[in-house]
Amino acid sequence: MSIRTITEQELKQQTQYSQWILKMNQERAQFLNRSLGYHIITFGCQQNENDSERMAGLLDEMGYQAVATPREADLILLNTCSVRENADDRFFGHLGIVKNIRRDRPDLIIGLAGCLMTQGEAVAKIRQSYPFVDLVFGPQDIYRLPELLYHRLTDTRRVYEVGEDDTLVEGLPIHRARKHRALVTIMHGCNNFCTYCIVPYTRGRERSRLMPDVLAEVQDLVANGYKEIMLLGQNVNSYGNDLQKDDPTQPDFSDLLAKAAQIPGIYRIRFMTSHPKDLSPKLLDTIALYPAIEPHIHLPLQSGSDRILRAMNRHYTQAEFVAIAKKARALRPGLTISTDLIVGFPGETEEDFVETLATMEQVRFDAAFTFQYSRRTGTPAATYPDQIDDKTVRDRFSRLTALQNEHSLASNQALEGQLQEVLIEGRSENDPFVLSGRTAHNRLVNFRLPDDYPFPAEYRHTDGTIDTARLEGQIGQVRITRAKTFSLEGQWEQLLPWA
Ligand code: SF4
Incomplete structure (x- = not known):
């Protein structure tokens, strides 16, 4: 499917829906003698947080006001994540709480958004077991929130919409959650198809925003006093690859990062996540060159075994990863490296696991997010026959975290007195x-x-x-x-x- 940019005309239509809802809400607020509130509960990654900020921006325009708890709200949105099983479980737990609130408040609107809503199985479960849910839409439909909400408010039918995968939209309002750090999504989707990961199926293929749009957003944030900018993408290092297919002169991530780091008044710029296979020498040089770029890279290793890395479809070897980490630290002295590690991937033997521990000893990550392999329906790895038993996974996980905790503590101890x-x-x-x-x-x-x-x-x-x-x-x-x-x-x- 080719990438489609949402047109100005389509956005104008949404503005029209938004204004109709604003009018309805103003009348209702007058009748109730209070403003109407919304509450968004976000699961998962920072990209989801950024999506929630966009939804909040749209709701502000429709006359809703953010409230601190779901009980105070007239509209509750749950922005879901499908990357790990425990995020699913937490979401269904929250849905149970929301159901109780709804029991006393039949006029309460409940909407579900995010990656999980692109999964047919999850949506079928919601249709069947959670009939009180009013709206269901995926990450690609956020810009259509005014339209979907309008239909729900003017009709008794529930609205379920999961639209095209590969769309890009600019110019949505935003209600930023933090005062110190602004999240800026520079691209959507992922092309990598790591065999354990559901993201390419839920967020579609890579779509990079145009550099002038990203830089204008960063400039605006800096002018409004934001000191830290976090550039986000599932794999920021492949930013621009899609644009370069049509126009080879389009910038890559290194170009974008260098430009953003030179915006006058910027204090600190971070980025997440970097795929090791796409971390180019040019990008490492850029990180070394500009003081505003944080001296830290989040570089997911996942496994230290080449056999498992191949099974994960990661496209780098253990040796290549170690060489990149070494080079990065040499180019920017003091650079810290954090990582993601998965234990218990199907087929992982004790020898494979020991290779992960050995790689950790070699690289000495300053911090790590450690995960037990989570079997996600719809991914290739979920069908692999050699799934690892829970006891083995738990045992390896505790050995892995013990080692990482040692390294994290040692890395932090080096700062005492400084x-x-x-x-x-x-x-x-x-x-x-x-x-x-x-x-x-x-x-x-x-x-x-x-x-x-x-x-x-x-x-x-x-x-x-x-x-x-x-x-x-x-x-x-x-x-x-x-x-x-x-x-x-x-x-x-x-x-x-x-x-
Ligand atoms: S790079 Fe791999 S792990 Fe990361 S989002 Fe893409 S498919 Fe998932």
């Missing part, structure tokens, strides 16, 4: 004077604010106490006092200015 710049992300729920932030190397630091630090008046309440919420998105200097496996503790030193 001064680090952190971008402040938020406050502890239990103590508003304990803040957290991330270093350029993507390490989480928790620290307490001293009462007597001379914060400028703009960071204080009228009674003189520190307004810690205002510090989100600011840059602080912190001395690392203690390393833990998954985070660091620090002592506040000073607030750093950023033009």
